[in-house]
Amino acid sequence: MGFFAKLLNRPGTEVTRRMDRHRAQLPVIEKLGEEIAGLGDEELTAAAGEVFTGYDGREAIYRFAALAREAGERTLGERAYDTQVLGLIGLLEGHVVEMATGEGKTLIGAMAAAGYALQGRTVHVLSVNDYLADRDHDWMRPLLQLLGVESGSVTSALDREARQAAYAKEIVYGAVTEIGFDVLRDRFITEDEEQRIGARDVVIVDEADSILIDEARVPLVLAGSTEVEEADAAIAALVESMHEGEHYEVSEDRRAVSLTPAGTDLVESRLEVELYGEDAQTLAAVNLALYAKALVTKDVDYLVVDGEVKLISESRGRVANLQRWPDGLQAAVEAKERLATSVSGEILDQITVEELIMGYSTICGMTGTAVAVGDDLREFYELEIARIEPHLPVQRVDEPDRLYTLQSSKEKAIIEEVVEQHRSGRPILIGTRSVAESESLAEKLAARGIEPQVLNAKDDSREAEIIARAGQRGAVTVSTQMAGRGTDIRLGGEDVVEAGGLLVIGAGRYPSSRLDDQLRGRAGRQGDPGTSVFFTSLEDDLMTRVPEAQRFVTEGDEHGRIDNRRAAALVEHAQRIAEGENTAVHRDTWRFTQLMAKQRELVLQRRAGIRAGEDGITEVREGLGADRVKEIEETIGEDGANVLDETIRQTLLFQLDSRWVEHLAFLNDLREGIHLRTLARERPHEAFNTESIAAFNSFWPDVLDASVEALREAEFTSEGVDLPTLGMKRPSSTWTYLTTESAFGSDIETIVKKIRG
Numbered sequence: 001m002g003f004f005a006k007l008l009n010r011p012g013t014e015v016t017r018r019m020d021r022h023r024a025q026l027p028v029i030e031k032l033g034e035e036i037a038g039l040g041d042e043e044l045t046a047a048a049g050e051v052f053t054g055y056d057g058r059e060a061i062y063r064f065a066a067l068a069r070e071a072g073e074r075t076l077g078e079r080a081y082d083t084q085v086l087g088l089i090g091l092l093e094g095h096v097v098e099m100a101t102g103e104g105k106t107l108i109g110a111m112a113a114a115g116y117a118l119q120g121r122t123v124h125v126l127s128v129n130d131y132l133a134d135r136d137h138d139w140m141r142p143l144l145q146l147l148g149v150e151s152g153s154v155t156s157a158l159d160r161e162a163r164q165a166a167y168a169k170e171i172v173y174g175a176v177t178e179i180g181f182d183v184l185r186d187r188f189i190t191e192d193e194e195q196r197i198g199a200r201d202v203v204i205v206d207e208a209d210s211i212l213i214d215e216a217r218v219p220l221v222l223a224g225s226t227e228v229e230e231a232d233a234a235i236a237a238l239v240e241s242m243h244e245g246e247h248y249e250v251s252e253d254r255r256a257v258s259l260t261p262a263g264t265d266l267v268e269s270r271l272e273v274e275l276y277g278e279d280a281q282t283l284a285a286v287n288l289a290l291y292a293k294a295l296v297t298k299d300v301d302y303l304v305v306d307g308e309v310k311l312i313s314e315s316r317g318r319v320a321n322l323q324r325w326p327d328g329l330q331a332a333v334e335a336k337e338r339l340a341t342s343v344s345g346e347i348l349d350q351i352t353v354e355e356l357i358m359g360y361s362t363i364c365g366m367t368g369t370a371v372a373v374g375d376d377l378r379e380f381y382e383l384e385i386a387r388i389e390p391h392l393p394v395q396r397v398d399e400p401d402r403l404y405t406l407q408s409s410k411e412k413a414i415i416e417e418v419v420e421q422h423r424s425g426r427p428i429l430i431g432t433r434s435v436a437e438s439e440s441l442a443e444k445l446a447a448r449g450i451e452p453q454v455l456n457a458k459d460d461s462r463e464a465e466i467i468a469r470a471g472q473r474g475a476v477t478v479s480t481q482m483a484g485r486g487t488d489i490r491l492g493g494e495d496v497v498e499a500g501g502l503l504v505i506g507a508g509r510y511p512s513s514r515l516d517d518q519l520r521g522r523a524g525r526q527g528d529p530g531t532s533v534f535f536t537s538l539e540d541d542l543m544t545r546v547p548e549a550q551r552f553v554t555e556g557d558e559h560g561r562i563d564n565r566r567a568a569a570l571v572e573h574a575q576r577i578a579e580g581e582n583t584a585v586h587r588d589t590w591r592f593t594q595l596m597a598k599q600r601e602l603v604l605q606r607r608a609g610i611r612a613g614e615d616g617i618t619e620v621r622e623g624l625g626a627d628r629v630k631e632i633e634e635t636i637g638e639d640g641a642n643v644l645d646e647t648i649r650q651t652l653l654f655q656l657d658s659r660w661v662e663h664l665a666f667l668n669d670l671r672e673g674i675h676l677r678t679l680a681r682e683r684p685h686e687a688f689n690t691e692s693i694a695a696f697n698s699f700w701p702d703v704l705d706a707s708v709e710a711l712r713e714a715e716f717t718s719e720g721v722d723l724p725t726l727g728m729k730r731p732s733s734t735w736t737y738l739t740t741e742s743a744f745g746s747d748i749e750t751i752v753k754k755i756r757g
Ligand SMILES: Nc1ncnc2c1ncn2[C@@H]1O[C@H](COP(=O)(O)OP(=O)(O)OP(=O)(O)O)[C@@H](O)[C@H]1O
Pocket: 077, 078, 079, 080, 081, 084, 099, 100, 101, 102, 103, 104, 105, 106, 107, 368, 485, 486, 487, 488
């Protein structure tokens, strides 16, 4: 095994071996626990405080594990199972710990956070949303207190002071977006007291595969200023009246849309413009409106909630509250829905989830499904997986897929299965791939007299309640991927166990086997009985990517079911293809963002240098010339030199920030245009690197020049000078959002796909 594992270079082999060694030490930890049981609470706290100074290496970790286990039992009534102790050790050694659903990852995350904090580290525990961050923190706080560490949580509702107070603690729970936005906000502060987060030290990532892989490329954006990007209602109305095939065509992969000559004529005559001449802007607007009409689908890609367009994230099948589409598309969709245009602004800075995480010195995490992305975790984060077997054997039965010719036959079969199984009172959870699919299934079930609970991932806390009840007798729940995630489904008693436990039905395979496994894992927690089965049709998106699958269309029986092993194997094959594409795109995006990240780091170093009064001041004084400096200092009068230095410092900060905004816009444009270079036989990554480095070379000289220029003619008084009146005005308001990774990918991703395609 060892040899083959090495040969195949499987991730985690080393780690697995080490975990085996730790496993052999479990009796030792148990024994230590018996000694500790005699300690009073205060003694326990004191012992925890000394464990990492009094002992080294593995011994310290084992002693700490015993203390944490005892603390968990006293405060939460939960004594960590051996498997959880191993999970804790895996986290403290900096791995991604894979444990099945319901094995108690929340507890090991908290114990590990305390373990790091007691070594003098600062820890962020990242959740997927505010609700879970708050819930987990409230739940784990007594444990953390008994171990003698301070903790807080950060949610979107908090103001700056409250955030600062939370970040001052040794352990902070927060949603990845909230912490990411604070990192962005911190980049634009001008005074020390505005700083929210200190150095990013240890991060413990819950649902590590979702955050580190599925959502890694989502850019978090900080925007400022308030220009509203209006979409033209006339264009929206005109486009609405157009027909596919006649006025416009959609490319085969359904990623691009273009006007036909008839469509062009229609637009030109109605709007009295010349699309391919003077009116290029109108053409772009028409294209966006067409895109919004033909390729962005209500209830699949977005919902309209309270008069607002809410994007649905593809990988999570849930509403992405903070997400917007880039480049006028948001406005085009709003115009299509006849909604008011929402505010847009200038991008001040952006950071991908991946970059955010890479900024930590130590990364670890836990998840139910990581092994399938072992290679990706190693390639992008240098992380290894520690796989921990469940403490009770999994009893869930995963049935083979049921494959159908048509989407409609598949739906019918799902309904029949639900009706049949529901008779015995067995609880059923149906996992769908879109809100539209959920609604269609719910409607058909209702027609058969079954009223399911439908979760569309709109409200995290309400959904947690519903999903918690999904294991009750007779419950039928329809849920998009990951709605109500992070919540345990407990079975509703002995008769439910007898009926076979929870039945999970997948209404179609997801583009990644991990997402399938997450759904399956909802059944059979902690040794419960349960069943999972997926229904697939040749018409599913995933299957249409494999042309050879389509020849089985003639093999359906009278219900459209295909009973053919080779056909079934193609489902797996289709999924492998989709997963491979995803990694390839990830790798490409990674190469693009690397350089940007490097440049940003240099800019941030400069910024810190300016704030510390070390960078730029001498150069600007020289640039102004001795005469001008003397003149200014004399005008200011007393303390003239200091006031001037402070003015220069603020000016430099302003100029550096605006230069960065420009550079970012330049990089984004460059990236968008770079695919054309493949036509000129240039390598896109190299072309991107050469040009962005060239542009960046003059970054700092430009900042100095602009600062000198701004102060050369400025009118000083004894008070100094008012920067805003010199046009150096910081955005009056800033806001944050995510650009989309859904449907047709983020801008980066689209470009990358174009290059590849
Ligand atoms: N050592 C323990 N003893 C008793 N109960 C435990 C223990 N550890 C965890 N639990 C309970 O098990 C349930 C599942 O825990 P938790 O939600 O942390 O699981 P999870 O691994 O995070 O699952 P998911 O993958 O769904 O997020 C909770 O109700 C928790 O209280």
